[in-house]
Amino acid sequence: MSKNKEYxxxxxxxxxxxxxxxxxHAQVLSKSKLFSDSPxxxxxxxxxxxxLVDAAFPGMLPVINEFCIKQAVKTGIGLNAAIxxxxxxxxxxxxxxxxxxxxxxxQYKDPIVGEGSILLDLPDGEKKVGIERLHLEQDAGKxxxxxxxxxxxxxxxxxxxxxxxxxxxxxxxxxxxxxLYIKKLRSIxxxxxxxxxxxxxxxxxxxxxxxxxxTGDKKLGTRCEIKNVNSIKFMQMAIEYEANRQADILxxxxxxxxxxxxxxxxxxxxxxxxxxxxxxxxxxxxxPDLLPLELTDxxxxxxxxxxxxxxxxxxxxxxxxxxxxxxxxxxxxSDIETSKYFEDVIKNSDIKLATNxxxxxxxxxxxxxxxxxxxxxxxxxxxxxxxxxxxxxxISGKIAKTVFEIxxxxxxxxxxxxxxxxxxQQSDPKEIEKIVDDVxxxxxxxxxxFKSGKxxxxxxxxxQVMKKTDGKANPKxxxxxxxxxxN
Amino acid sequence: xxxxxxxxxxALIDKIKNKELSSQEIxxxxxxxxxxxxxxxxxxxxDFENAIEKAKxxxxxxxxxxxxxxxxxxxxxxxxxNNLKTTAGSKILSNFIPSYESTVTQHxxxxxxxxxxxxxxxxxxxxxxxxxxxxGNVESPVGKKVVPGGSSGGSASALAAKxxxxxxxxxxxxxxxxPASFTGTVGxxxxxxxxxxxxxxxxxxxxxxxxxxxxxxxxxALMLDVISKYDxxxxxxxxxxxxxxxxxxxxxxxxKKIGIPKEYRVDGMPKEIESLWxxxxxxxxxxxxxxxxxxxxxxxxxxxxxxxxxxxxxxxxLARYDGVKYGYRSEGENLxxxxxxxxxEGFGDEVxxxxxxxxxxxSSGYYDAYYLKAQKIRRLIKNDxxxxxxxxxxxxxxxxxxxxxxxxxxxxxxxxxxxxxxxxVPVNLSGLPAISIPAGKDKNNYPLGLxxxxxxxxxxxxxxxxxSMEKELSFKNNLQDWWIK
Numbered sequence: 012m013s014k015n016k017e018y019x020x021x022x023x024x025x026x027x028x029x030x031x032x033x034x035x036h037a038q039v040l041s042k043s044k045l046f047s048d049s050p051x052x053x054x055x056x057x058x059x060x061x062x063l064v065d066a067a068f069p070g071m072l073p074v075i076n077e078f079c080i081k082q083a084v085k086t087g088i089g090l091n092a093a094i095x096x097x098x099x100x101x102x103x104x105x106x107x108x109x110x111x112x113x114x115x116x117x118q119y120k121d122p123i124v125g126e127g128s129i130l131l132d133l134p135d136g137e138k139k140v141g142i143e144r145l146h147l148e149q150d151a152g153k154x155x156x157x158x159x160x161x162x163x164x165x166x167x168x169x170x171x172x173x174x175x176x177x178x179x180x181x182x183x184x185x186x187x188x189x190x191l192y193i194k195k196l197r198s199i200x201x202x203x204x205x206x207x208x209x210x211x212x213x214x215x216x217x218x219x220x221x222x223x224x225x226t227g228d229k230k231l232g233t234r235c236e237i238k239n240v241n242s243i244k245f246m247q248m249a250i251e252y253e254a255n256r257q258a259d260i261l262x263x264x265x266x267x268x269x270x271x272x273x274x275x276x277x278x279x280x281x282x283x284x285x286x287x288x289x290x291x292x293x294x295x296x297x298x299p300d301l302l303p304l305e306l307t308d309x310x311x312x313x314x315x316x317x318x319x320x321x322x323x324x325x326x327x328x329x330x331x332x333x334x335x336x337x338x339x340x341x342x343x344x345s346d347i348e349t350s351k352y353f354e355d356v357i358k359n360s361d362i363k364l365a366t367n368x369x370x371x372x373x374x375x376x377x378x379x380x381x382x383x384x385x386x387x388x389x390x391x392x393x394x395x396x397x398x399x400x401x402x403x404x405x406i407s408g409k410i411a412k413t414v415f416e417i418x419x420x421x422x423x424x425x426x427x428x429x430x431x432x433x434x435x436q437q438s439d440p441k442e443i444e445k446i447v448d449d450v451x452x453x454x455x456x457x458x459x460x461f462k463s464g465k466x467x468x469x470x471x472x473x474x475q476v477m478k479k480t481d482g483k484a485n486p487k488x489x490x491x492x493x494x495x496x497x498n
Numbered sequence: 499x500x501x502x503x504x505x506x507x508x509a510l511i512d513k514i515k516n517k518e519l520s521s522q523e524i525x526x527x528x529x530x531x532x533x534x535x536x537x538x539x540x541x542x543x544x545d546f547e548n549a550i551e552k553a554k555x556x557x558x559x560x561x562x563x564x565x566x567x568x569x570x571x572x573x574x575x576x577x578x579x580n581n582l583k584t585t586a587g588s589k590i591l592s593n594f595i596p597s598y599e600s601t602v603t604q605h606x607x608x609x610x611x612x613x614x615x616x617x618x619x620x621x622x623x624x625x626x627x628x629x630x631x632x633x634g635n636v637e638s639p640v641g642k643k644v645v646p647g648g649s650s651g652g653s654a655s656a657l658a659a660k661x662x663x664x665x666x667x668x669x670x671x672x673x674x675x676x677p678a679s680f681t682g683t684v685g686x687x688x689x690x691x692x693x694x695x696x697x698x699x700x701x702x703x704x705x706x707x708x709x710x711x712x713x714x715x716x717x718x719a720l721m722l723d724v725i726s727k728y729d730x731x732x733x734x735x736x737x738x739x740x741x742x743x744x745x746x747x748x749x750x751x752x753x754k755k756i757g758i759p760k761e762y763r764v765d766g767m768p769k770e771i772e773s774l775w776x777x778x779x780x781x782x783x784x785x786x787x788x789x790x791x792x793x794x795x796x797x798x799x800x801x802x803x804x805x806x807x808x809x810x811x812x813x814x815x816l817a818r819y820d821g822v823k824y825g826y827r828s829e830g831e832n833l834x835x836x837x838x839x840x841x842x843e844g845f846g847d848e849v850x851x852x853x854x855x856x857x858x859x860x861s862s863g864y865y866d867a868y869y870l871k872a873q874k875i876r877r878l879i880k881n882d883x884x885x886x887x888x889x890x891x892x893x894x895x896x897x898x899x900x901x902x903x904x905x906x907x908x909x910x911x912x913x914x915x916x917x918x919x920x921x922x923v924p925v926n927l928s929g930l931p932a933i934s935i936p937a938g939k940d941k942n943n944y945p946l947g948l949x950x951x952x953x954x955x956x957x958x959x960x961x962x963x964x965x966s967m968e969k970e971l972s973f974k975n976n977l978q979d980w981w982i983k
Contacts, residue, residue: 063598067818069591070578070600070697072732102814104860108833113817163833165822294860296869299703299811301733 018185020223020254022262027223029254030231031189032143032181033246035196036174037206038150038214039082045149045173046073046116053212057155057166065171067111072300075100079173080304082205083123083147084314086175089199089321090142092127094311098146100301104294109152109165117176119295122146123304129179129199130323131191132341140192141180150174169213175206181220181231186247193217193243194345198322202347216241221253223261232257233267237274237281249274253281325350333362342370348384355391360398368398372412376419389418397425405429406436407486438485440492443476446484447492450475461497469493502527503660507569507717508744510663514567521553521560521568524663525612528570532614532661534982538637540656542575543583544615552612564610565724572662574653575616576623577603577708578697582613586699587621587631587649590819590826590844600697601732602666602708602725609724614662618652621846622816623673623701625649626918629909630848637905638681639977640944644902647677647918653711654681658975664712664721668698670705671804672898672922675934678711679897679947682936682975684964685711686718689954690929691736694729700815702808703734705926715935715965719743722957741958749966752786756963757890761797762921764899771896771946774938778894778948778967785966790890794882797924799875804923805916806859806872812849813856819844851912880928887953892963895921897934897947921949931957935964936973945975 020027044051047064064071087094099121102114124145131138152170154163177196183189197208197215208215222234235253240246252274257267271290272281297303320328322344329340329350343353343366356365373394377387397418401411406429417428429435437443450472451458461468476489502524505513513519529546549570556568578584578596585591599607607613620630628636628651638646639659646655650667654677657665667674669687678685686709693708700706710721723744728737758779763772779789821827821840828843830836845853859868886893899920908915925932931954934947948967952960 066823068578068596068598068824069584069586069594069699069818070596070695072696074731074733104814104817106817106820106837108820108822111818111823113820114814292862294814294857294862294865296810296814296860296865299734300700 018187019226020258022258025262026226027254027258027261028226028228029184029250030181030222030224030234031183031185031250032220032234033179033183033189033192034218034220035177035179035193036216036218037086037177037196037200037208039079039147039173039175040204040206041076041079041082041173043076043078044171045076045079045147047171049171051172055168057164057168060168061170065111066167067113073116073298075301075304076173079147080123080306081314082173083145083175084306084311085203085318086177086200086205087124087127087145088315088318089203089205090124090127090129090145090177092142092145093125094306095121095123095125096306096308096311097121098123098304100147100298100304101295102298105291107151107154108163109154109167109170111152111167111170115149115151116298116301117148118146121303129192129195131188131195132337133188133191138188140182140188143178143180145175145177148174148176181222186250189219189246189250190243193246195322198345198347202319202321210242213241217246219246219249221250221257222267223254223257233269235267235269235281236271238271238284240274245274245276248279249281252279256281333357335362335366339366339370346384352384352387352391356395356398358395360395361402364398364401365395368394368415372415388420388422389415390422393418393422393424400425400429404436404438404485406434407482409482409486410434410436434483436485437480437483438488440488443484443488444492446476446479447472447489447496450479451496458497469497472497503531505663506713507664508720510569511565511567511720514569515562521556521570521612522550524568525549525553525570525614528614528661528663531982535659535661537981537983538639538655538659539634540617540636540652540659540661541572541615542585542587542618542631542633542652545582545613546615549612549614556610556612561610565720566606566609566611568610568612569663570612570614571606572614572617572653572656572665573603573606574619574650574665574667576619576668576699577616577666578699579603579613579616582616584616584699585633586623587619587633588819588845588849589632590840591699592632592826594825596697598697601694601727601729602698604697605725605727606666617650617656617665619667620649620651620673621849622699622812623649623668623670623706624812624848624852626672626676626915627903627905627908628652628655628677629905630846632846635905637981638902639981640681640902640975641942642980643905644944645680645905647680647902649673650677650685650711654678654683654685657681657683657711657713658977659981664710664717666708666721666725667711668701668706668708669922669926670701670707671808671926672919674709674711675897675922675932675947675949676918678934679936679949680902680945682945682973683711683713684715684718684933684935685709686722686933686957686960687925687931688722688726688957689736689931690926691734691738692726692740692931692955692957694727694732694735696729696731702811703815704811705804705808707926715933715961715968716744716747718933719747719961719965722961726957736955738955743958743961746958747965748962749969751782751963751966754787754892754959754963755790755890756782756787757790757792757886757893759792759794759797759886759893759895761794762895764920767896767899768901768940770901770938770940771899774946774948775894775896778937781967781970782894782963785970787963792886792890792893794879794886794924796875796878796882800879800924800927801916801920803872803875803879804919804927805855806868807876807927809852809856810860810869811856813853813860816845816849816853848912876927879924883924883928883930883951891953891959893951895949895951897921897949901940901942901944901946925951930954931960933960933964935968935971936975937967937971938973945973
């Protein structure tokens with residue numbers, strides 16, 4: 012990474028490097044909860060997705076949901092991580108109204124997944140970010156403070172939902188890297204179908220650890236943990252604020268207190284939640300209701316066989332096989348649906364044109380209408396035939412844009428649009444020659460000027476021919492004929 | 499009527515099957531006796547009206563092939579019972595009515611048994627004398643102002659006083675065997691993983707195990723047949739091949755090797771316990787068993803290890819009683835004060851003591867020194883047994899280091915109370931099965947029990963040995979019904 016692209020905080024003569032580690036909480040995509048059979052539907056009426064186990068009634072016992080274990084192992088494999096054949100569920104003890112058991116079942120010393128890594132695509136190359144571990148844990152319920160002025164209400168729908176906590180090593184160095192990290196992680200999990208990555212619904216949120224150190228220093232600074240940030244934008248803002256806050260303190264000769272902080276999205280600042288001294292003593296110990304989780308080689312190898320082609324491999328294939336640039340490939344593989352759409356289109360169409368149309372017009376359209384590619388008004392089949400109509404000269408690229416706009420609104424196939432609106436390209440050389448002759452006849456002055464060396468006027472003649480054909484003349488033919496006639 | 503209550507469970511079942519007695523007659527007999535035995539304070543909740551109703555239904559169209567056809571039973575109030583108050587002997591659950599049934603009690607009802615009511619116990623099963631119950635102490639029918647033991651004290655007392663033909667308790671450190679020993683009844687703690695813990699109010703999850711408390715060994719086998727079943731709702735339930743305990747019962751124990759652990763000969767053990775044990779050894783020899791001296795060298799660490807592991811788990815298991823969702827709540831200015839008020843008022847002293855010990859031993863900086871070390875000791879104790887079982891089939895010990903004591907005698911001295919469990923806790927720490935059978939009496943005519951400890955999942959062996967001993971011992975409680983009004 013070249014020096015000038017580094018994200019540094021400057022104070023006077025000092026430059027500080029920002030060290031960031033993330034603890035991402037990703038909700039496991041699963042119909043039922045980690046230790047009970049209650050459903051996990053988002054947005055259901057409060058306290059309707061709750062079993063006796065989730066509400067911690069006396070004598071109720073957790074039973075591990077095998078599907079959630081598979082999902083965690085799958086994710087671990089997707090993160091190139093070591094799968095631990097023996098892991099242990101521990102109890103993390105603390106009191107809160109939305110924590111019915113009085114403890115959260117989590118994994119502490121022996122997580123299900125060990126060290127792994129994620130590749131980030133930076134403008135000037137790849138960067139490997141280390142994964143420390145992935146462990147499974149239960150989500151808590153939700154305390155609602157703003158409905159009843161006197162009381163706090165508790166919704167236990169989320170209570171017991173399976174989360175994967177994915178802990179990165181402190182390898183990230185800027186808000187942009189955090190952006191890329193989260194997007195890549197989300198992309199991998201979506202490819203795997205292990206987390207929908209929906210941040211609005213809270214399926215993906217993160218605790219952000221931030222510290223700074225003077226450039227060149229080896230020792231890490233004291234970190235602060237910013238709890239529960241639920242959008243990439245807020246993570247970036249929080250890091251920006253927090254790094255600058257720490258730089259201000261160090262610059263004034265102060266020292267950073269290790270503490271847990273909250274990001275206030277309205278004021279755009281972090282503030283202290285609790286200091287290290289006030290940190291909870293969670294009294295972790297192995298949950299005696301659950302035996303250690305032991306995975307067989309067979310179980311793991313079966314899951315390995317289910318792993319689809321992941322973004323990194325897919326990108327490599329797109330570059331090698333389809334001759335895309337790494338940049339184009341990246342854009343197309345980052346979302347599994349986009350990559351599927353792309354591969355559908357190029358089954359019968361030109362790769363280069365498909366790449367340009369998808370990353371250009373289609374993305375602009377989707378962006379404009381705030382749609383996912385799965386909701387695209389233009390099907391991959393229709394885009395494919397549009398591209399083929401350009402390729403075989405039925406329409407020009409320019410007309411194609413008009414057709415595309417109509418397709419976006421009417422979801423019709425391009426051929427019928429072209430027929431209906433008579434947009435077919437004029438490709439008869441005799442016809443075009445006639446029109447070219449007319450144009451030359453009508454503009455003797457410009458012909459003379461062109462012949463005396465004013466080359467730029469060539470465009471004027473093309474424009475005149477296009478005007479006379481409502482833009483339908485085959486541009487290549489127009490060019491050729493004009494050149495011949497004018498020279 | 500007096501004939502009915504003097505019948506063992508299996509005799510009662512025979513009479514029902516032969517139509518000599520109806521379920522209603524039996525149910526009413528036990529209810530009538532319970533009404534006259536209120537001074538013992540065995541019941542926390544009775545369900546007599548429903549019981550009679552169910553008995554009537556059974557008599558009309560019951561299935562006589564059931565293992566417990568129309569048999570009325572009272573159970574320890576630690577088992578959650580659908581629609582019937584379940585308190586665990588605590589104020590904090592004094593208004594709690596479950597909407598679900600524990601697996602073990604469900605098995606009873608599925609075999610035709612009828613619930614009479616819920617029996618008193620130490621609060622959250624924490625106690626050895628049934629004096630920690632929010633619903634008051636239980637008196638033992640063996641003597642006035644005598645404790646029935648604990649924590650299944652209400653169950654033991656009700657069984658000995660013939661208020662129920664059999665019952666079930668739970669045993670975390672001796673809570674079935676010690677009260678059985680104190681009341682002259684049979685108490686079996688099955689192997690950990692035999693009986694489902696689903697729906698049993700948890701005390702210490704890695705130690706808790708439900709088991710039968712009965713008048714004799716065959717009744718215990720019969721009850722075990724009903725309640726020992728694999729359950730997918732309990733992740734610690736073990737799917738092993740269970741025996742047909744009652745049918746397979748055999749009194750031939752010739753050639754069985756019985757170990758006598760020298761470490762159980764503790765200082766200050768009363769003479770009568772010593773001779774009870776010796777008599778047991780002599781009897782086993784007479785029955786053809788081979789007596790082998792063995793060593794369980796880590797025995798002395800069992801009690802301290804137990805009093806770390808059990809409170810640690812309890813401190814976490816009892817965190818759910820916070821006034822938020824169910825049970826007793828004492829309002830406060832904010833969440834924290836509501837917690838404090840609820841738990842200060844809702845829990846009794848012994849429970850609070852154990853929550854504090856448990857919280858302490860799990861806290862950061864102490865975890866390794868206490869909890870982790872206790873777990874290591876637990877492993878060593880288990881290894882001791884594994885080693886011993888290379889040369890013996892079962893181990894004989896006294897059930898308790900002393901006979902029943904008077905109410906109030908030990909309430910101010912928790913350590914001397916805890917010492918009551920000295921012979922029973924190693925069994926829970928190792929997950930092994932053990933049975934206490936009545937084997938003699940002390941100078942006050944209070945019963946004394948002998949404990950047989952078996953190999954994991956070999957309950958049949960334990961039952962056979964105790965069955966053969968029981969025949970020879972022909973123990974009789976000979977209670978004078980002094981409490982009847």
